[in-house]
Amino acid sequence: MEKKATKIVDLLVEDVRFPTSLELDGSDASHPDPDYSAVYVTLVTDSEDFKGYGITFTLGRGNEIVLHCVDSLRFLVMNKDIKEIQANMGSWVRSLAHESQLRWIGPEKGPLHLAVAGIVNSFWDLWGKMESKPVWKLLVDMSPEQLVSLVDFRYMEDCITKDEAIEMLQKEVPMKSKREVHIRMSGFPAYTTQVGWLGYSDEKIRTLSKMFLDRGFTAFKMKVGSDLEDDKRRLSILRECIGWDHLVMVDANQKWSVPEAIEWMKELAQFKLHWIEEPTSPDDILGHLEISKALKEHGIGVATGEVCQNRVMFKQFLASGGMQFCQIDAGRMAGVNEVIGVYLMAKKLNVPVCPHAGGVGLCEMVQHLQMFDYVALSGTTENRMIEYVDHLHEHFKSPPKMGPSKYYPPTDPGYSTEMFSESVDKFSYPNGEIWKDLFSSGKYRDPSRIHKRLV
């Protein structure tokens, strides 16, 4: 029989990096050479049978900084009683996000907040495993009061209060079991981003477009923003391959100023675009609002959120009308808890959530969040899709279960974030087998390494 876990006795953290820059996978207008990476956080308990595994995603360099942030937060995690955290998780998350001295280097933003995400996500994986439930189902089975206790409502109250949130959740309770049956049968719509990374050749775009069309995808995203004529040619190829009945979204990854975004997108409107993602600085709420207004007549919505730092920024994007598609990221804010806060505001303000995924472990995590939202909150898949990229799932014990253009609800207990220990070892940076080989063969050079002094 399994031994019960009652407290956290250790917190481990690993720097795991995949050399995706070698193939230009994931390349975009602001990130020409990403190495998809994970800060991999393990919560060790007093039971050998239960551990939690959490992930924060980065693009390679910088992963080491998030590791140090996790280390600096360790004292707020060690020896904590698991039941006490569960009873009032919102306040534990606040203790991590607002430590009296550490908060100055944020607050609630940057690598420290990514580290909080890693720790909090790890706790959810643990919680799911302890209850033998996938996290989405764990959330779905909670009462409205319990759900609300997960969220730190500070700074959200002018948008939504705890009482309003409880009332909103309460209304959906009668429909939950029917929706759960439905989503297990039908799955949740997905779209692919894999047809048009900026570093890909025209030929590769053509091959991939056809391949994903054949696999049943009906929505496709392409990177834009480096060269207008290139963008037109690439979008022509995509439309040629998939026709005009399917959805096409574009993503500029923060490349433009506000006026530039508007001009550029007017030029691309001819390709019948569903949304423009990250047209300008991710911090520019009022800029996004202006772009939204200008592109409305062209039928193009504005999508953003993958680097949006916290619920306060989302509150403003949602309430102002600067965001028509809300792209939460599971590794960016303070984990599951803060993301639920954003889902609550999005529901109230009637903005569809289409989570950011891809990367390392992001597809694994956001599927849980979106299933929860469907069953317990929004009750619809209309205008909603989950991003899908089929990289790197082979390193995870419970990869997403995909059908044609669909995610099916995870069934394994936990948050789907546990990796094979062989993968963690092999891709551990800089001393895992893969990296040692890449460095010694001269196939990979990390310019930052030669000048580093701190470990």
Next chain:
Amino acid sequence: MEKKATKIVDLLVEDVRFPTSLELDGSDASHPDPDYSAVYVTLVTDSEDFKGYGITFTLGRGNEIVLHCVDSLRFLVMNKDIKEIQANMGSWVRSLAHESQLRWIGPEKGPLHLAVAGIVNSFWDLWGKMESKPVWKLLVDMSPEQLVSLVDFRYMEDCITKDEAIEMLQKEVPMKSKREVHIRMSGFPAYTTQVGWLGYSDEKIRTLSKMFLDRGFTAFKMKVGSDLEDDKRRLSILRECIGWDHLVMVDANQKWSVPEAIEWMKELAQFKLHWIEEPTSPDDILGHLEISKALKEHGIGVATGEVCQNRVMFKQFLASGGMQFCQIDAGRMAGVNEVIGVYLMAKKLNVPVCPHAGGVGLCEMVQHLQMFDYVALSGTTENRMIEYVDHLHEHFKSPPKMGPSKYYPPTDPGYSTEMFSESVDKFSYPNGEIWKDLFSSGKYRDPSRIHKRLV
């Protein structure tokens, strides 16, 4: 004769912390126990006669994270040609703030951006020393075109373009020499924050208020936000000591929600308050706007900026009307360069800049920026003041020159950021003499230390 410096040959970084929490100096509603700290960055050149010293301020824990960020940026600094940086400093700053992989853990926010500030500030100290000028004078003597080349205008163009900025600066050129003479004679208005840290007793408030009044101060800031009745009592004491002719500002350090801020401040309006600083989340532009509107009839302005992450956030605060006093911080954004971008927008949008200071080295730095603004840009001291706290200046080689409620322009070459090496050694964390004594005597306990594993 001095040897010319032509390139950067090393970048050193030190963790310097002062145990200010022992006396509750600097305590406020969100930071009950700050240890004023500095990430101290030294740029070493190929000349023994020239080094640059730069500072980023933190509250203690977290300083180690900024150190690691400096280390991760080292490869973008080593072996750089000084003249090349000077010729196009805006693009060098962008290379630090937008490194293709590192930017994911920001972008342009959090400890990585603080680290950029430390490096960039260090370069300005070096540049000033090489030209034998204090930094404010170095800036004042630059042409409008040169000044504009310092700034990364990306994401600012919808507020101000390079051409507009040049034109604006050009208009002020004829008045510069007269203003320079004037500011050297008359100094720049200062206010004190030292009368009302939240941890101080009523008696201490009384003593300090009288002391600073005697020293000639005419503007006083008090911390509020933990308990309404306490705030009323403390403000009564302050008004009793200084009378009703002097300015009183209050600072809530992000404590409230938007509706709470409005209610609380209506209760305090009876004390004739000049501004409320950081009433709510520093990220809540639209929330600050709402608070500004509600408090207008009470004659209270909203001030914020000390943790405002970058020029994009300032752009929105300034343009929306959410900020009546713009409190730039010299160690928060990407150093001198990004701060100049904010001064340009503030001038265009007619919002007075009242820099955040105190901490470690902040008074030393912001005086340069404000003198520059007066001489070359705004041309007025109306509605403008520099915060002053007289802690920790004894560790600096060129402390501010103060007169009664005034800062006088620095005369030593550089950015006033060089510390005595004895101070750096003594307060080095955790192995400096002071810290070793505090730990071994049991007078100080850092709960985060016992659980840390990475160095």
